[in-house]
Amino acid sequence: MKHFLTLLSHEIRMLLVNPSTYIAATLFLAVMGFMFTGILEAFSKAPQETSPAQMFFQSFWLPVFFMVPLLTMKSLAEERRLGTIETLLTTPVTTTEVVLGKYGAAYFLYMLLWSSTGGFFYILSRFAGDDHFLDPGPLVGGFLFVAVSGLLFIAIGIFASSLSRNQAVAGILGFTMIFALIVGTNFLAQAQWLNRDVLSPVKSAVEYAQIFQHLEDFTRGVVDTRQILFYLSGTVLVLIFSILGVEAKLLHS
Amino acid sequence: MAFFESFRAARWLRTVNLVLQAILFLTLFGGLNYLARNYPLRYDLTAHRRYSLSPETLSYVKNLPRPVHIVVTFSEDAENPDIAQAYRDVSGLLREYVYASESNPNGRIAVDYFDVYQRRREAEQLGIDQPNQIVLICGDERTAISAGDLYRVENREKKAFRGEQAITAGLLDVSNPEHKKIYFLTGHGELRPDDVDPVRGLSAAADQLRERNFKVELLDLNVTRKVPDDASLLIIAAPQGRYAPFEEELLRQFLSEHAGRLILLLPPAVEAGLDNLLFDWGVLADDVLIADTSPSSFADNGDLIIRDFAPHPITQTLLDYKIGLRLGLCRSIRPDPARAPGNNVTVTTLAATAPTAWGERSYRVSRTPEYNPGIDLKGIPALDPPNRLGVAVASERVQVRDNLPFSVRGGRLVVFGTGDLVSNTRIVNAGNLNIFLGAVNWAVDRDTQLNVPARPIERFQLSLSQQDLVRLRYCILLVLPGIAALLGLAVYWSRRN
Numbered sequence: 031m032k033h034f035l036t037l038l039s040h041e042i043r044m045l046l047v048n049p050s051t052y053i054a055a056t057l058f059l060a061v062m063g064f065m066f067t068g069i070l071e072a073f074s075k076a077p078q079e080t081s082p083a084q085m086f087f088q089s090f091w092l093p094v095f096f097m098v099p100l101l102t103m104k105s106l107a108e109e110r111r112l113g114t115i116e117t118l119l120t121t122p123v124t125t126t127e128v129v130l131g132k133y134g135a136a137y138f139l140y141m142l143l144w145s146s147t148g149g150f151f152y153i154l155s156r157f158a159g160d161d162h163f164l165d166p167g168p169l170v171g172g173f174l175f176v177a178v179s180g181l182l183f184i185a186i187g188i189f190a191s192s193l194s195r196n197q198a199v200a201g202i203l204g205f206t207m208i209f210a211l212i213v214g215t216n217f218l219a220q221a222q223w224l225n226r227d228v229l230s231p232v233k234s235a236v237e238y239a240q241i242f243q244h245l246e247d248f249t250r251g252v253v254d255t256r257q258i259l260f261y262l263s264g265t266v267l268v269l270i271f272s273i274l275g276v277e278a279k280l281l282h283s
Numbered sequence: 284m285a286f287f288e289s290f291r292a293a294r295w296l297r298t299v300n301l302v303l304q305a306i307l308f309l310t311l312f313g314g315l316n317y318l319a320r321n322y323p324l325r326y327d328l329t330a331h332r333r334y335s336l337s338p339e340t341l342s343y344v345k346n347l348p349r350p351v352h353i354v355v356t357f358s359e360d361a362e363n364p365d366i367a368q369a370y371r372d373v374s375g376l377l378r379e380y381v382y383a384s385e386s387n388p389n390g391r392i393a394v395d396y397f398d399v400y401q402r403r404r405e406a407e408q409l410g411i412d413q414p415n416q417i418v419l420i421c422g423d424e425r426t427a428i429s430a431g432d433l434y435r436v437e438n439r440e441k442k443a444f445r446g447e448q449a450i451t452a453g454l455l456d457v458s459n460p461e462h463k464k465i466y467f468l469t470g471h472g473e474l475r476p477d478d479v480d481p482v483r484g485l486s487a488a489a490d491q492l493r494e495r496n497f498k499v500e501l502l503d504l505n506v507t508r509k510v511p512d513d514a515s516l517l518i519i520a521a522p523q524g525r526y527a528p529f530e531e532e533l534l535r536q537f538l539s540e541h542a543g544r545l546i547l548l549l550p551p552a553v554e555a556g557l558d559n560l561l562f563d564w565g566v567l568a569d570d571v572l573i574a575d576t577s578p579s580s581f582a583d584n585g586d587l588i589i590r591d592f593a594p595h596p597i598t599q600t601l602l603d604y605k606i607g608l609r610l611g612l613c614r615s616i617r618p619d620p621a622r623a624p625g626n627n628v629t630v631t632t633l634a635a636t637a638p639t640a641w642g643e644r645s646y647r648v649s650r651t652p653e654y655n656p657g658i659d660l661k662g663i664p665a666l667d668p669p670n671r672l673g674v675a676v677a678s679e680r681v682q683v684r685d686n687l688p689f690s691v692r693g694g695r696l697v698v699f700g701t702g703d704l705v706s707n708t709r710i711v712n713a714g715n716l717n718i719f720l721g722a723v724n725w726a727v728d729r730d731t732q733l734n735v736p737a738r739p740i741e742r743f744q745l746s747l748s749q750q751d752l753v754r755l756r757y758c759i760l761l762v763l764p765g766i767a768a769l770l771g772l773a774v775y776w777s778r779r780n
Contacts, residue, residue, distance in 0.1 A: 044723065047774055048773040049771050049774055049778070051559050051771070052768065053771060055763045056768045056771065058766040059763045059767055060764040061762040063759045063763065067755075067756045067760060070759075071488060073745040074745040074752055075379070076744070078742065078743050079368055079740055079741070079742055080743075105311075108674055126508055133600060146763060147763075148758055149762070150763070151760065153755070153758050154755070154759075157755045157758070158746075158747065163743065167333075171328065177733040191718075192756020216542060222402070223666050234320075238316070246374075246375060247378075250329070251323070251327060251333070251334065252325060252326070252329075252334050252335075253328060254382075255319065255323060255324045256319045256323050257323070258651060259316060260316060263312050263315050263316060264312070266308075267309065267312040270305075271305060271308075274305050277297075279295055279298055281298060281301075282294070282298070
C-alpha cells in the first residue's frame with residue numbers, strides 16, 4: 031500500500047485545482063442553504079420540539095442521491111473508457127491502491143462539502159444570539175452519521191463506477207443502488223408480507239439496515255456499535271467488490 | 284496444448300477465484316453483522332443520558348417473564364402535529380425497549396406500527412379499533428395507553444414526555460397478572476388514598492401506584508385485628524392520633540416475624556405511639572420542628588426544600604437527576620444512637636436538611652424560632668455531609684441464620700419526618716413523587732426498578748424580527764456559496780495564468 035498516499039494526494043490535488051469542484055460546491059451549498067432557510071421559517075413561526083440540526087439532517091438523502099453518483103461516477107469508468115487504467119496498472123501500483131485512492135479522494139470531497147454546511151449553524155447561532163441552536167447532541171450525531179454513512183455511500187458509487195465504462199450508466203447505477211438501500215429498506219420494513227414467521231430473519235435483517243432509523247438514533251445523540259459496524263463492514267465489502275469488479279473486467283477485456 | 288494450460292482456462296480459473304472471494308467476503312459480512320447484533324453496545328452521548336431507558340425500566344425489561352407485543356396506532360403522517368410528534372417520540376422510545384429486550388430470550392418485545400383504518404382486518408384480529416393509542420399485549424392480558432397518557436401538560440402546553448413511565452407501567456401490568464396489595468392504614472385520622480382533597484388527599488399518589496400495577500386498599504387494624512396475609516406493604520400516612528399498643532404489636536410482628544414492609548409518614552407534633560417499634564428498627568423520631576434561617580432552604584410558598592440525599596436505591600434517581608424535595612412542616616428522623624450496633628438492622632439516612640437548619644424543641648410556643656444551644660437539636664456530625672438533620676430514614680433487617688450459609692432478608696421500614704409528602708398538592712413536585720415511589724419499590728423489592736422521571740420537552744424558537752430574518756436568509760444563501768464561488772474563480776484564474 032506504499033503508493034496509496036501518492037495516489038490519494040494526486041487525486042485530491044486534481045480535485046482541488048479543478049474549477050468544476052468549486053461549481054459543484056457552490057451549487058451544493060446554495061441548495062442546502064435553501065433547504066436550511068426553509069427549516070428556519072418553521073422555527074420563526076412557532077416553537078418546534080425538534081432541533082434545527084435534527085430537521086436539517088433529515089434531508090441527508092438529497093445530497094446522497096445526487097452528489098454521491100456525481101462525485102464517483104467518473105472515477106473508474108472514465109479510466110476504463112480511456113484505457114488509462116491498464117496503463118496505470120502496468121506501473122508498480124495494485125488495483126486495491128487505485129480503487130482506494132479514488133475512493134479516498136471522493137470521500138474527502140464529500141466530507142468537505144458536508145462539513146462546510148456547519149457554517150449554516152454558526153451563522154444561525156450568531157444571528158439568534160443563542161448557543162441553544164448549536165445543540166451538540168444532534169449536531170455532532172448528525173455529522174457523525176454523515177461521516178459514517180458516507181463511507182458506505184461513496185463506496186457504492188465507486189462500485190457502480192467499476193461496473194461500467196460509461197459514466198452516465200455508472201451514475202444511474204450508483205443512484206439506483208443507493209436509492210434501493212435507503213428507500214428500499216424503509217419500504218420493505220413496512221411490507222406486510224414480511225410479517226410471516228418464516229420470513230422473520232429477513233424482516234430483522236431489513237430492520238437492521240434501515241438507514242432512516244440509524245439517522246434518527248445518531249441525530250438524537252445515541253450511537254450504536256451495530257450501526258457503525260454495518261457501515262464499516264458494508265464499506266469494506268463494497269470496496270472489495272469494486273476491486274474484484276475491476277480485476278474481473280480487466281481479465282475479460 | 285491442453286485446455287487447462289491455455290490462457291482461456293487460466294482466465295476462467297481466475298474469474299472463479301474472484302467469484303469465490305466475493306462469496307467469502309459476503310459471508311464474512313453477514314457473519315460479522317450477525318455477531319454484532321447479538322453483542323450490541325449503545326452509547327447515549329447526550330448530557331443526563333436523555334434518550335436512554337432508566338435503570339428501573341432496564342431491569343424490568345431484562346427480566347420480562349413473557350414476550351410482549353406492542354401495537355402503535357399513531358400515524359407519522361397525521362394531520363395533527365401533536366400526533367405526528369407523539370409518533371416520533373414513541374417510535375424512538377420503543378426502539379430502546381426492543382434493543383433492551385433483545386438480551387432476554389423469554390421476554391422479547393416486538394413493536395408493530397399500523398393504521399387501524401388501512402389494516403382493518405389485522406386490527407380486528409388484535410381487537411384494536413381506536414387510532415392514536417399504544418396497545419400492549421401479553422398472552423390474554425392487554426392494556427392500552429392513549430396519547431394523553433404520554434405527556435405531562437400544564438396550561439394546555441406539553442411540559443414533559445412521560446412515555447417511558449406509561450409504557451413501563453403498561454409492561455408491568457400485562458406481563459404480571461398478579462397485583463401486589465398496598466394497604467393504607469386508617470382509623471387514626473390518616474391521609475386517605477380515596478380522598479381527592481388537595482391538602483389532605485392522596486388520590487394522585489394512589490393513581491400513581493395503580494399505574495404501577497399495585498392494588499391499593501384501606502385497612503383499619505381496630506376492625507380486622509390482624510394484618511392481612513396478602514399485604515405486600517403497609518403505609519401509615521400522617522396519623523393524627525396514637526396507635527394502640529396492640530396495633531403497634533401487630534405492626535411489629537408484621538415487620539419482624541413476617542418480613543413485612545412499612546412506610547411511615549410521621550408529621551411533627553403528633554404522638555403516633557409507635558416509639559417502641561421505631562426503637563426496635565433503630566430509628567429515632569425527634570419531637571422537634573425543623574427550622575432554618577437560610578432563605579434558600581424555602582420555596583416561595585414556605586415549603587422546606589431538601590437537596591441532600593445519601594446514595595440508596597430509593598434516592599438514586601433524585602441524585603442522578605439532581606431533583607429536590609418540597610416538604611411542609613417536618614421533624615427530624617435519624618438513626619437511633621441508643622440502639623446497639625450489630626443487631627442485623629441497617630439504618631440509612633436518606634435525605635437531610637441544609638447545615639443551617641436545626642430542630643426547634645419549643646415549637647409549640649408561638650414565637651419566632653431561634654437556635655438555643657444545648658436545648659435545640661443541632662446537625663448531626665456523623666451524617667454525610669455532616670452537621671445536618673435527617674428527614675427520611677430507611678431501615679432494613681437482614682436475618683442471619685446459623686444453619687444457613689446465606690442471610691435471609693427481613694423486613695423493611697421507611698420513615699419520613701413529614702406527613703403530607705405526597706398529598707395531592709405536593710405530589711406534583713417530581714422529587715416528592717420520586718422518593719415516594721422509590722420507597723414503595725424498595726419496600727416491595729422492586730428496588731432496582733425505581734420510578735422513571737419524565738423527560739422535559741425542549742423547544743426551539745427563533746425570535747427574530749422580519750428584517751433580521753431576511754438578513755439571516757440572505758447570509759445563509761450567499762455567504763458560504765459565495766466563498767466557494769470565489770475560491771473557484773481564484774483557482775480558475777491562477778490556472779489560466
